[in-house]
Amino acid sequence: MKPAIRVHQLACSYYRTPVLRDLTFAVNPGECFIVIGPNGSGKTTLIKTLAGLLPVSGGDIFVQDRPLRRHKKADFSRRVAYVAQTGAEDSPFSVREMVLMGRAPYLGVLGVEGAADLEIARQAIAFTGLSHLSGRPMASLSGGERQRAHIARAICQRPEIILLDEPTAALDLAHQIRIMDLMAGLKNEHGTTVVMVSHDINLAAMYADRLLLLVEGRAAACGPPAEVIDEKRLAGAYGCRLLVDRSPAGPWPRVSLVPDTEVGGRKSEV
Numbered sequence: 001m002k003p004a005i006r007v008h009q010l011a012c013s014y015y016r017t018p019v020l021r022d023l024t025f026a027v028n029p030g031e032c033f034i035v036i037g038p039n040g041s042g043k044t045t046l047i048k049t050l051a052g053l054l055p056v057s058g059g060d061i062f063v064q065d066r067p068l069r070r071h072k073k074a075d076f077s078r079r080v081a082y083v084a085q086t087g088a089e090d091s092p093f094s095v096r097e098m099v100l101m102g103r104a105p106y107l108g109v110l111g112v113e114g115a116a117d118l119e120i121a122r123q124a125i126a127f128t129g130l131s132h133l134s135g136r137p138m139a140s141l142s143g144g145e146r147q148r149a150h151i152a153r154a155i156c157q158r159p160e161i162i163l164l165d166e167p168t169a170a171l172d173l174a175h176q177i178r179i180m181d182l183m184a185g186l187k188n189e190h191g192t193t194v195v196m197v198s199h200d201i202n203l204a205a206m207y208a209d210r211l212l213l214l215v216e217g218r219a220a221a222c223g224p225p226a227e228v229i230d231e232k233r234l235a236g237a238y239g240c241r242l243l244v245d246r247s248p249a250g251p252w253p254r255v256s257l258v259p260d261t262e263v264g265g266r267k268s269e270v
């Protein structure tokens with residue numbers, strides 16, 4: 001089985017300051033691969049680099065066995081969708097118009113969408129539970145609704161690989177699970193390869209086939225959650241106290257933070 005993405009000795013720098021160093025890993029087709037790591041460890045830099053949005057300073061990235069730099073833009077956009085971290089939005093477009101932009105890599109020179117494109121957009125909007133909001137301006141949506149609209153745009157692209165940067169950040173509990181279930185649905189029903197950055201190690205442990213733990217731009221560990229989520233390793237990587245046990249919700253590890261100082265008048269006894 002050829003990897004969906006293969007990264008070999010990747011290095012990236014901002015103004016000669018190295019951010020990613022000697023990074024080597026592969027993502028299997030149809031796998032949910034989640035990148036975790038402390039602030040500033042290079043997660044966003046890595047996902048943007050995989051999306052072809054940042055130059056590399058060393059090493060190679062292969063997407064579906066072809067060097068990333070050799071992919072033609074439209075062809076790459078048909079294969080790979082990228083969902084950035086969403087912040088404030090002042091876009092004048094409606095949800096429907098924004099989602100339909102996902103069809104751009106498939107349109108002819110006139111850039112006119114056909115009935116099939118409109119139907120794919122409708123399905124993507126329904127899949128993300130936004131049908132009732134499809135006529136609303138993007139700028140009027142809540143953070144969670146906006147996040148789902150951007151995911152709908154990516155789904156509308158019908159990609160084989162979807163790259164997401166912290167898709168559950170700033171979402172309430174129900175929407176976090178909903179977004180993760182959407183990704184699991186894409187993976188299970190369409191065989192989509194999902195590569196995601198997340199700060200939520202517990203969500204990552206639940207949904208990832210494999211995790212990559214980045215520390216100072218290097219791979220500190222890569223493998224199934226049960227292997228990567230190790231108490232000592234995470235405590236060292238994040239520089240805080242934590243406990244790892246088995247989740248009561250299912251067969252995956254659970255991480256609990258341990259307060260260092262007195263909390264609510266009680267001193268931690270751990």
Ligand SMILES: Nc1ncnc2c1ncn2[C@@H]1O[C@H](COP(=O)(O)OP(=O)(O)OP(=O)(O)O)[C@@H](O)[C@H]1O
Nearest residue numbers: 014015019037038039040041042043044045046199
């Ligand atoms: N445009 C930029 N110019 C210069 N340095 C940058 C730029 N973007 C990021 N960096 C630096 O690169 C390092 C990695 O940043 P990156 O955003 O990739 O980390 P991250 O793991 O995604 O962090 P976080 O968890 O805080 O989102 C940080 O030290 C950051 O300050």
